[in-house]
Amino acid sequence: MDNKAYALKMQGITKRFPGTLANDHITIECEHGKVLGLLGENGAGKTTLMNILYGLFRPDEGQIFIDGEEVEIQSPSDAINHGIGMVHQHFKLVDTLTVIENVVLGLPTMKQVLDLAPAKEKLLKLCHEYELFVDPDAEVWRLPVGQQQWVEILKALYRDCKVLVLDEPTAVLTPSESNNLCRAISKITAQGKSVIFISHKLREVMEITDNVTVLRDGKVIGTIATKDATQLKLAEMMVGRAVEIERRPRAKVPADSEPVLVMKDVNVYDERGVHALKNFNLTVHAGEIVGVAGIDGNGQRELAECISGLIKPQSGTIEIKGKPVTGVISDPSFLGFIPEDRHKTGLVLDFTVAENLIIKEYMKAPFAKKGILQYKEIGSHANEMIDKFHVKTSSKDVAVKTLSGGNQQKVVIARELNPEPILDIASQPTRGLDLGAVMGVHDVLMQERERGAAVLFISAELQEVMALSDRIIVLYSGENMGDLDGDTADQAVIGQMMLGKRI
Ligand SMILES: Nc1ncnc2c1ncn2[C@@H]1O[C@H](COP(=O)(O)OP(=O)(O)OP(=O)(O)O)[C@@H](O)[C@H]1O
Ligand SMILES: [Mg+2]
CATH class of the missing domain: 3.40.50.300 (P-loop containing nucleotide triphosphate hydrolases)
Incomplete structure (x- = not known):
């Protein structure tokens, strides 16, 4: 496929930190309307790669293509202008502001707009469209973490992102919230937008993604179509051997134990x-x-x-x-x-x-x-x-x-x-x-x-x-x-x- 087929392609990305080669010539490709899973052990380089995409770090080498065009991303505002949205592994909302204030924060129009009514209306429309419900006037610190995450996602959708990055979104979600997220993701992809989904939960990766790229020690180990993968296969690619959470021997607690x-x-x-x-x-x-x-x-x-x-x-x-x-x-x-x-x-x-x-x-x-x-x-x-x-x-x-x-x-x-x-x-x-x-x-x-x-x-x-x-x-x-x-x-x-x- 030529690059145009991809909503996003990152090619040969290398990033060095003092003492660490965090990304070593990584190439990933994400098609229009598809979900790419990014898997790898702790420290494999997933967040670093996404931070480069979002303009938080500059890569030492490599190129980024959006819809086949090479782009320069020097800052998060460049990334947003190129249609990249990101929900960070550790949220970046301002706790003391309301939901709607967080959503409009940083928008170029915000300086002139003191009337939030139109913004609220637009947000509520998005809430309904994706079935991610939050109260625009609630202060963020009062919301359960699941809803804080909806705010992050809605914020990206509000900016009409084309590629949405979710860095371990379900780590903090309850099972029913995870289901809501899955539903929202399929609505997002149905509109032709692409999603990059990072998670350590293999069951979800199997359910949500179309393709999976596995990283280890900053390198790509391989990319596989999800339909050809199994949880065990993915675990093997990640760790280098087949592993599963296994049942451990029980302790026999003596009756007189303190x-x-x-x-x-x-x-x-x-x-x-x-x-x-x-x-x-x-x-x-x-x-x-x-x-x-x-x-x-x-x-x-x-x-x-x-x-x-x-x-x-x-x-x-x-x-x-x-x-x-x-x-x-x-x-x-x-x-x-x-x-x-x-x-x-x-x-x-x-x-x-x-x-x-x-x-x-x-x-x-x-x-x-x-x-x-x-x-x-x-x-x-x-x-x-x-x-x-x-x-x-x-x-x-x-x-x-x-x-x-x-x-x-x-x-x-x-x-x-x-x-x-x-x-x-x-x-x-x-x-x-x-x-x-x-x-x-x-x-x-x-x-x-x-x-x-x-x-x-x-x-x-x-x-x-x-x-x-x-x-x-x-x-x-x-x-x-x-x-x-x-x-x-x-x-x-x-x-x-x-x-x-x-x-
Ligand atoms: N700002 C930084 N300065 C120095 N080293 C960094 C910096 N950010 C990340 N690293 C290093 O880069 C490597 C990759 O980290 P990264 O956060 O990308 O891993 P990850 O795959 O997201 O892991 P996890 O699953 O634990 O979130 C790690 O060894 C980390 O210590
Ligand atoms: Mg990470």
């Missing part, structure tokens, strides 16, 4: 006044992994946050090893907390990898002596953690924001599980991780259990909860719907409980 976390009749109302946890009871023992299944947004965040003391329940008691939780737990030997939103609560983006690895303990020996930071100790600790958790970074001394999304997550995990806490709360710890890294996190949580830690594992991926948990509880609308044995739990039954059915 209860580590005990929650009794806990009630939590969230900042919007919604009853987020209802008369919630739960006990987790030393040496077991308790999985929390449930569709995202059913109280998972509040559960994790009230155990770690970040929010205070309105009633009920929470005890860790017999001690009531009364405020934020800052003792790292007590609690390891892998938070859901690693950007807001997990990392200081401008600090180095090494610094982020000791943030909780930086005033303690061996990292500080008499108030002076011991950089040698900090450095060797960092190298040890980078090794142990396979963090892909050019050095321990680069700002953590230069790591790929998945590798930032590994830094949080490494820090939280060191030094060995008695209770681990892992809240969506594998979100955004590639398959190999997902299994790495599973290994780590299993090791934590072997060591005798109590592990609370919260995940919206049912397959994962079933693979790892000794015991499973189901969270629905803030209620604990029941306790199931990890060995005998049935996927269909859990699925029903996740939708609110009591068994």
